[in-house]
Amino acid sequence: MLLTRVDRTAFERDGFLVIEGAVDAATCARLRGRAEARVAAEDPTSLGGIFASGERANDAWFMESGEAIRCFLEAGAVDAEGRLDRPLARAVNKLGHALHELDPDFEAFSRDVHLGNLARSLGMQDPRIVQSMMIFKQPAIGGEVRLHQDASFLLTEPSTVLGLWFALEDATVENGCLQVIPAGHRGPLRQRFARTGATSADYRELDATPFDHAAVVPLEVPRGTLVCLHGHLPHGSAPNHSAASRHAYAMHVIDGQARWLEDNWLRRSRPAVPFYAS
Ligand code: FE2
Numbered sequence: 097m098l099l100t101r102v103d104r105t106a107f108e109r110d111g112f113l114v115i116e117g118a119v120d121a122a123t124c125a126r127l128r129g130r131a132e133a134r135v136a137a138e139d140p141t142s143l144g145g146i147f148a149s150g151e152r153a154n155d156a157w158f159m160e161s162g163e164a165i166r167c168f169l170e171a172g173a174v175d176a177e178g179r180l181d182r183p184l185a186r187a188v189n190k191l192g193h194a195l196h197e198l199d200p201d202f203e204a205f206s207r208d209v210h211l212g213n214l215a216r217s218l219g220m221q222d223p224r225i226v227q228s229m230m231i232f233k234q235p236a237i238g239g240e241v242r243l244h245q246d247a248s249f250l251l252t253e254p255s256t257v258l259g260l261w262f263a264l265e266d267a268t269v270e271n272g273c274l275q276v277i278p279a280g281h282r283g284p285l286r287q288r289f290a291r292t293g294a295t296s297a298d299y300r301e302l303d304a305t306p307f308d309h310a311a312v313v314p315l316e317v318p319r320g321t322l323v324c325l326h327g328h329l330p331h332g333s334a335p336n337h338s339a340a341s342r343h344a345y346a347m348h349v350i351d352g353q354a355r356w357l358e359d360n361w362l363r364r365s366r367p368a369v370p371f372y373a374s
Contacts, residue, residue, distance in 0.1 A: 102217045111281030111329035114315065118322035124264040128343050130201045131191055131230040138167050140184040156295040161193050162362040172237035189239065192229035196347055197369050202228065206347055212371025215258060215349050218324065222352035224368035226250060231344045233272050238336030243307045247327035248287045249361060252354035257327035263317050264343040272336035274315040274323060277308055281328040290359040297361040
């Protein structure tokens with residue numbers, strides 16, 4: 097991976113940074129293949145979680161996935177009796193949340209020294225990966241991800257979370273590309289999704305300022321693009337009604353110098369994962 101156009105000024109101004117050509121086509125294909133192989137090895141009858149943004153599976157399957165690689169399903173792929181209405185490969189919403197730690201291929205990709213240097217060049221002292229996920233955004237049923245700020249889910253004191261979102265396929269308006277509010281990271285953090293028990297969490301309002309939906313812009317990007325997202329940038333994605341999938345790999349990085357809040361939904365028994373040393 098070669099990142100040559102890291103522009104901290106633009107990132108601080110806009111709250112996001114688009115770096116095309118960050119990942120070569122062969123690597124995109126390899127990661128997609130690896131994720132699909134993991135899904136193929138799952139037993140569809142043993143899966144416990146449907147994932148829909150805003151209505152997260154508030155149960156052990158989700159709440160204990162911080163140190164696991166678990167399949168979450170699209171709500172649109174499950175019938176009234178809870179059975180899959182299509183093959184699992186076309187029903188999975190995402191795999192999460194420790195691919196960067198438990199899958200050797202994803203680990204090698206995620207901990208790349210260049211990504212650690214990127215996080216440092218965007219202002220982090222001790223960048224560490226705290227979460228990762230493969231997002232499938234399935235054809236026809238890939239669900240909407242409502243506007244949100246990642247710091248709502250992964251908060252440190254001070255707030256440091258950085259999203260690194262890799263397009264493993266072309267992302268278009270038709271297949272549900274990212275949508276952002278440029279410069280929206282300068283507004284307040286609206287919500288907190290915090291743990292309320294061993295297997296439960298809830299949304300708490302921090303600030304009632306609404307998101308400026310009129311300011312949302314789509315980020316259409318070609319395969320291999322890395323989008324860096326400030327932890328307070330409002331972003332989401334529309335449903336995928338097209339015939340094309342929109343596979344993406346996303347990971348979230350925090351600064352190890354900041355204090356991890358113990359009531360974050362995501363729990364880890366081990367420290368967050370550092371990048372490889374240069
Ligand atoms: Fe996000």
